[in-house]
Amino acid sequence: MNAPIFSVQHLVKRYGTATVVDDMSFAIAPGVCLGVIGPNGAGKTTTIRMCLGLTQPDAGTVTAFGLNMPADALAIKAQLGVVSQMDTLDPDFSCAENLLVYGRYFGMKDAQIRERIPSLLEFASLTAKANAKPGELSGGMKRRLSLARALVNNPRLLLLDEPTTGLDPQARHLMWERLQLLLAEGKSILLTTHFMDEAERLCHRLLVVDHGRKIAEGTPRDLIAQHLEPDVVEVFGTGALALADSPLKALAARVEVSGETVFFYTQEAKPLMQALTAHPHLRTLHRPANLEDLFLKLTGRQIREEA
Structure with missing residues (x-):
């Protein structure tokens, strides 16, 4: 296995007397999809927030691309793409404008972003919707636009927090196809999901978490053979x-x-x-x-x- 580009070691997060993440460790290699599955309240989203530097851990370390979070947060985020659970698209901008404005957050020049917009819209199957606003899009289209937006800076690692929640089966399958293309290109993915078929289809490795702790880790097939x-x-x-x-x-x-x-x-x-x-x-x-x-x-x- 290649050296990891992203590593979490012994993360701990407490809120009052509740420990929501308890000694969490994992690593992600290039071209690998690591899935995180667990019940509601298991600590998945809090872990993602600490990985992004949005929540300060009480203990443990997050390193990415040879850099440390949160000290090197800006340099790390420049190489990350994020799709959150909630829709964060700007409703006042068209699809193309959403991509343009988001690219500016990374310090990219407008000419550079505009050069990437056609291929990103094509990747998301949204070329015909370039001038449509998010309110005119279906749920699946919005999720694909969010994914395209996360790719505007050509990230090495994508952090996807339940990216297909609320989608119909056809939209989910199209999203899976796009994510598999990204993996084939060598990008890495950290994916949280409640869909077990999604985890089995996309993930090379899985973490099972509950009550803030990692209770199992391995390939989907190995975990099934080991526990069932x-x-x-x-x-x-x-x-x-x-x-x-x-x-x-x-x-x-x-x-x-x-x-x-x-x-x-x-x-x-x-x-x-x-x-x-x-x-x-x-x-x-x-x-x-x-x-x-x-x-x-x-x-x-x-x-x-x-x-």
Whole structure:
């Protein structure tokens, strides 16, 4: 693995008696997408803010491109691109003007920015919307414009905080395609997301965080293999919940209940599937274990409210 261009070591952040980030460490190499997944209130956004120098850590260090945050914040930010959770586009400017004005924040000359605008709009599939204002754009278009804007300074590292939240499936897939193109170009990405399919599709490595701490790290496939049984059988329908404590339980390594569904986690699904033929009124789904199973095992099924 190449030497990291971005490194976080033992970050800690407290608000009063609450520790929201607790001894967080990770590194990002060139051309790598590092995903951060965890429940609401796990400390993901606070970690991103410390990476950007927007929040001062109580302990730990952030280094990027051989520089230190926050001492070298301006020099570091000149090589970063950021897409935040919230829409921060200027509603009074057109798409092209949003890119122009944002480029000026990096000290870029207007001629230099204008030279980049056509390719950025093309990358975002917004060439025909160059003169449209954000209020005239769909949600997916706005997110792609935000991504294009984050690229105006040709950054080496992108920090994306839940960039596809609120998008429909078509818009999400187009966003994923654009992010994969950036990775192929050698750019690095730090991505927080609540979509497990997004994490599995884009991320070379994952951090699972909960209560401010890193509880697992690795490639998506390695994490699944390390923490989960390979097969999952979901059973749902009238009377399904009774199976959780039935003799079928002996055919699985682990059984969980969520809502009206029973999840059987097993090393070998065939005996269980054969036994379930005695319950034809129930619906079953046999599938391989995935990142959603990993997320729920490590962080629990209980819904968290935003802190």
